[in-house]
Amino acid sequence: MNGFWIALLVFAGVAAVVFALLGAASRRESTSATHGATFSREALKRDKAARKAKAREEAASAPPTGREVEVAAASARSAALEPVGDTKPVAWVAPDPEVLDQSRRAFLNRSIVALMGLGIAGFAAGAFTAFLWPTGSSGFGSKIRVGKISDVKADIEANNGFLYQPEGRMWITEYPAAALPKAESTYSPAELTGMKVGLVALYQKCPHLGCRVPSCNSSQWFECPCHGSKFNQVGEKKGGPAPRGMDRFATEVAGDTFVVNTGQVIAGPPIGTNTTGQEAEGPNCIGAATGEH
Numbered sequence: 076m077n078g079f080w081i082a083l084l085v086f087a088g089v090a091a092v093v094f095a096l097l098g099a100a101s102r103r104e105s106t107s108a109t110h111g112a113t114f115s116r117e118a119l120k121r122d123k124a125a126r127k128a129k130a131r132e133e134a135a136s137a138p139p140t141g142r143e144v145e146v147a148a149a150s151a152r153s154a155a156l157e158p159v160g161d162t163k164p165v166a167w168v169a170p171d172p173e174v175l176d177q178s179r180r181a182f183l184n185r186s187i188v189a190l191m192g193l194g195i196a197g198f199a200a201g202a203f204t205a206f207l208w209p210t211g212s213s214g215f216g217s218k219i220r221v222g223k224i225s226d227v228k229a230d231i232e233a234n235n236g237f238l239y240q241p242e243g244r245m246w247i248t249e250y251p252a253a254a255l256p257k258a259e260s261t262y263s264p265a266e267l268t269g270m271k272v273g274l275v276a277l278y279q280k281c282p283h284l285g286c287r288v289p290s291c292n293s294s295q296w297f298e299c300p301c302h303g304s305k306f307n308q309v310g311e312k313k314g315g316p317a318p319r320g321m322d323r324f325a326t327e328v329a330g331d332t333f334v335v336n337t338g339q340v341i342a343g344p345p346i347g348t349n350t351t352g353q354e355a356e357g358p359n360c361i362g363a364a365t366g367e368h
């Protein structure tokens with residue numbers, strides 16, 4: 076063996092030793108590193124567990140956060156809305172049309188009866204109230220206290236022989252005492268009561284067709300402007316188409332007061348009645364009468 080091969084073998088042996096040493100060193104480092112890594116993970120685990128425990132302790136001692144409060148409230152609401160008992164929907168059953176129709180008819184019938192009852196009750200209440208209500212103590216249709224007899228006569232003279240009383244729709248005139256004997260055989264007691272104290276109460280409505288009959292100062296009669304009927308001062312017919320004398324009211328005397336009952340109309344005296352014999356005392360106010368009876 077030459078020197079070259081010997082040198083090569085020595086070099087290879089040296090190299091093998093070097094590689095062996097390097098491999099051992101490398102294994103030692105690797106083992107050492109592995110042990111170090113193992114130690115580091117355990118330490119990290121311990122640290123992490125310690126941090127979690129600390130966090131739990133802090134969380135347990137700290138007040139709840141807003142988020143925690145909201146979550147707790149939502150949980151409570153959900154618990155409150157928990158269905159109780161059997162919550163299965165009930166199947167809808169259509170009502171019986173016949174029963175429905177009967178109910179509607181019954182309702183309408185009861186409504187009609189109730190309305191009729193209310194109407195009758197209202198009418199009865201009104202009638203009852205009207206029945207109990209005192210009749211008018213004044214105004215047309217009632218007994219009107221015209222005034223003291225002497226005062227009434229004074230007023231008549233002050234008004235040219237005719238006193239108009241609008242409240243009673245009547246004229247009041249004087250009845251001459253000298254005519255009383257004739258009057259007693261012609262007029263009713265209700266008329267004579269006034270005549271005996273010298274007064275007559277005549278309805279203003281013409282017995283022909285109902286016009287208001289005015290007095291005529293010149294003739295001292297009543298003369299109707301509608302068709303010319305004429306009546307003397309106590310309402311006895313003197314001309315025109317009127318079928319009778321002027322209607323009048325029942326009279327009463329209460330002490331010295333003249334009272335006229337405008338609720339009791341007495342038909343005027345028949346044509347031809349002339350108890351006072353009064354003729355026109357001047358020109359007539361109305362022209363020639365038409366349809367003279």
Ligand code: FES
Pocket residue numbers: 281282283284285286299300301302303304315316317
């Ligand atoms: S209404 Fe008075 S005369 Fe005809």
